[in-house]
Amino acid sequence: KMRRKRMKKVEPDKIERGKGNYLLIITEKPQAAQKIAAALGSARKVTEGGASYFEVEREGKEILVGSAVGHLFNLEYKAGQKGWPIFEIEWRPSYERAASSFTKKYYNLLKKLARKAGEIIIATDYDVEGEVIGWNVLRFIFKRDNAKRMKYSTLTKPELLKAFENPMDELDWGQAYAGETRHILDWLYGINLSRALMAAIKTTGSFKILSIGRVQGPALKIIVDREHEISNFKSEPFWQVFAVVNNPKIYDSSWMPKISEDGKEISGFSFKHPKDIFDKKELEKFKDIKEGVAETKESEERVTPPVPFDLTTLQREAYRLHKIGPSQTLSVVQKLYLDGLISYPRTSSQKIPDAINPKSILKALEKNFPEAKEAKRAKPIEGKKSDPAHPSIYPTGEWADLKENEKKIYELVVKRFISVFSDDAVTLNKRVVITAKEHTKIKFTASGLKIKEKGWTKVYPAVLEEKDVPTLNGDVKIDEIKFVEKETQPPKRYTPTSLITILEKKNLGTKSTRSMIIDTLFNRGYLDGRSIQATPLGMKLIETLEQYSSIIIDENLTRQLEEKMEKLQGSKRKEDLEKQEEKIIKHAEKIIRDISKEFKEKEKDIGRGILAGIEGLREVQNEQNTLRKCPKCGKGDLRIIYSRKTRSQFVACSAYPDCKQTYNLPPNSYIKKSGKECKDCSYPLLMSLKKGKRPWEFCFNPLCEDNKKRREEWERKKGRKIGEKPVEEEDEGSKGNSNNKEGREESGGEKKGKVGSVGDEKGKVDGGEGKKGDGEEGKGGDSGGEKKVVEGEKEGK
Template sequence: MSTLIITEKPSVAERIAKALGKPKKHMLRGAVYFQVGDIFIVPAVGHLYSLKEKNSGFWSYPVFDIEWAPVYEISKDSEFAKPYLENISEIAKRCDFFINACDFDTEGEVIAYNILRFACKVDPKSDKVKRMKFSTLTKEAIINAYKNLIPTPIGMALAGLTRHFLDWFWGINLSRALTLAVRKARGYTTLSIGRVQGPTLKILADREREIQNFKPEPYWELEIIVKKNGKKVTGKHINGKFWDKTQAEKAKNNCSSKAVVKKILSKRIIQTPPCPFDLTTLQTEAYRIFKITPQQTLEIAQNLYTNAYISYPRTSSQKLPADINFREIIKNLSKIDEYSNIAKELLSKSELTPTNGKKDDPAHPAIHPTGVIPEKLNSKEKKIYDLICRRFLATFSREMVKESRKVELVSGKEVFIIEGSSIIDPGWYSIYRYAKVKDEEIPNFNKGETLEVIKINLLEKETTPPKRYTPSSIVREMERKNLGTKATRSQIVEI
């Protein structure tokens, strides 16, 4: 009995083949495939089938009569896919058992489902077809998935197929409707719209209207500058903003040349470690820290995954299940100089329990390093890998302890507040320095002491309009409104 394993790309096929044995590498029609005994590991190159009109000889609207066809028949740009599809069709004739080893998500199911029914001529729902489920491409994960095959998740495949049909109907028909409308009005122009693209554009347009219609309002702030231990310290009026200039000036005139410390409030703040990354939070952090766009982050993370350095990135989960061998991963990371001391400290713990977030994904865990040491990374890959590793390690660390202090001063009849905070124990922050942590130390004050007032400033300011969306903030908003999928949101932003 011969087995055909279908993968989503050649690099994954090679990694699976090497995990299963000593593969023979073959080239057929210029496309690669691998053989381990009677097992054939044959790659696709993403989607080998796409939707098209049945009668595509002329431009019409609306269109509802569509069918699946090989991508190279639809677009000349996809001619490269032809030998891969022909290889699968030919090798499938020699096989009587089929395994889907594409990415375990809706798109991976669609890719394999179409290949199985059209190229392999086999029913994806039959007993001849099984599924490998893995979240990392380490040898151990691949062997475990091969030994524990699961039935085809038909629901996931049908969900993906349905989304493709809906995207096509919405995208093509609305785009053609818009194009016809514009042509009738002012000439020939092609416009595009889609089921996700349209609502996303509305979010952007609504924000732009808010900005354009915004009318700034003036307000005033009162700040006090006092001398403490020879240094200047600034405080703000307890009222915050004054919307009436007369009231602000009156408050300023009520102040004297001295200020007395009336209250000192101290509070200890415990901050738990951050949870591990899902795709959206990884994209958000990468843009905030490195200005790497969400789409670039996804592409980099996908490459790190394909090389078995991190787990599957297209996940909504912020949880690390207990069946992951955390200790082994951290032990391997200790071989990297940057993480050596961190890993040693964590490995000294009797138990390793991560801080998990609220979001979950039944298909894949949160993004984490696999423990496979990267051989060579470019500068952006290093940044994303370091971000993922430090976030992962920080989830096992101790809490950060801070102290916040609020000092209340009275000058004349007016009350001012000086606020500050200091880190007592950095805890996880010593590992994940990328986090935003407010740390503004202020001098030690004594209740009842009198301070010299250097200056009272009356600051005139204006309210500001809402900020325009950034590539990362629009992806966050799309997720909040459930627009698109974790894998497609960044692509929509690039349009």
């Protein structure tokens, strides 16, 4: 019995299809359905059972536009299978999961609309995920084998009409099979390997939600390897050598930068020897240098604009300029796309085709961005990367009122687009070389830059920095040779964007999933910090897997699977695709069986190794969350606690239940120590991190004078009575406090095997929603998802 038949099996719906008296268009999200319906004509919104569709008449033909809400089907294992490994899986309606029960009304509506539909057009996002969403609706709800396909990159009226009038004759089967194969692989790897970890830790009598996946593992190893590089790094001393020239007769004194050592300032212009000196004995040859011969060379350089945005580059720039994390950037650009303000964001392309009519877009932008008038380059600057599905990210020319981060990202996209049509910047480059008379092989240099024509740098935040250097030619007196001692530095830790860049270079994950993979690693307690650092748990997990089952974290294996799926995406014949998919899945099953055999033989050793990491994480979290001695009992420590019951943080005394002192904290945000003290009361200042908001510091002491002033000001604005008792000052056990027994027991770290759970919330600050539920990779721990399952084993899937 072929796997394909097993995979496609879903209990048939008893649908009596009509004679086909309307055209039915299916989109991925309700916003897209509304945009398409509005583009086709005067649309009427119809709501049934909490879900909506649109009716529109065009050229005498009735058209209905309905939508999914991301994935309406998810992979599940067939009932009756216990333990691991498991391979019998099937597509099941998403609403069967409690977290996705809201999808049932859309499922039911599409099922009803299918009954009397004639022609079907799939108009989901044109990528592998969109293809899978459309294919599943088509085969499992509509019971049809094929349909026409709309392809568009923006939700603008002209492009939607063009896509409607010129649909593809069938689904993009390469995308469909590549997408399904990715779901299956991520699900099989994720659920089996995560169950393996959970089973191993249970042998120690402990419990911790753990997950690993085919991309998660190699990604974590990259970070752990960097940690080893840093910890094993041994600094070496070296010296930089400068020739200091202080001659105001030769050049203007404004050209006199200063170098410093041990806080001492040195006047004069310093010219640097191009090589760092690691052998201190070599410094002797510089000491007698008193004179040199200078030569100045000037050149003009044209600096072309940066290339158009693909998703990774946009994420990198949003972080560089605005410190907006990759996941949040992805979430924002998805909204901007659905609002019709920018093109489809999940693209690898750095190309701008003529078909988008860039001149008309620039003209439309002039109203809100006058600099667009200066964008007169006939052909845009383009990069090397391309994408068969979509062009680079570009603005549509539309405008809307936006929230702070939405505005920042939108303006970034607009200005990048304008810049690629703007003139080159022109710089005047100057390089001064001083050759020592005493040793002609010894040279000292200084380079300068002046911007002659700003060009595109007037539009887009540039990295060009002007620097003046003197013009020197002929003999010069060297007033001093200065040696500045330094030490070699260890490699830098990854930032979210540099990690995404390295994952892209290694072909691990996809443009849509990489940021969510990083979020998952944070949420599992494997990573910490903005400069990403592996926690004791993350370190020990990789160390244990390297010792007992290294194939799980082998990036070469993951890369080979990615390449096979890319090859699958490029194929066209459905029959060939089905065979290729079957072959890839069978190969993956063999690997998982081999891992299973090896893993089970060493399960207890693996469990002990991971437990050591869990205990190390607990110690770190206790230290990170300990604030000060409790002012009430003087025995316990005040700590930041996270309650799984209320899903909120509060401050409480570690001497509970003997001491029940608590302090409320701002809800719906992640709270951590700031490392600073309140200037009024000396309590530790805390930092509140909230998605889409700037971090802010606050004192949690309700008796602090500064807090009282701010509360009085707040009460005045709200019209409340000044002096009214705030919740924080109410007696212990009062309403609104989180210090009840249930909250304590749910907070983690109180029972054996449970880790203080504030760490489980790390990484959520920058996190955005997963694409379309990006479903099964989320179960496998490799792509996130829209809803988080709290139940232990399910979260490990």
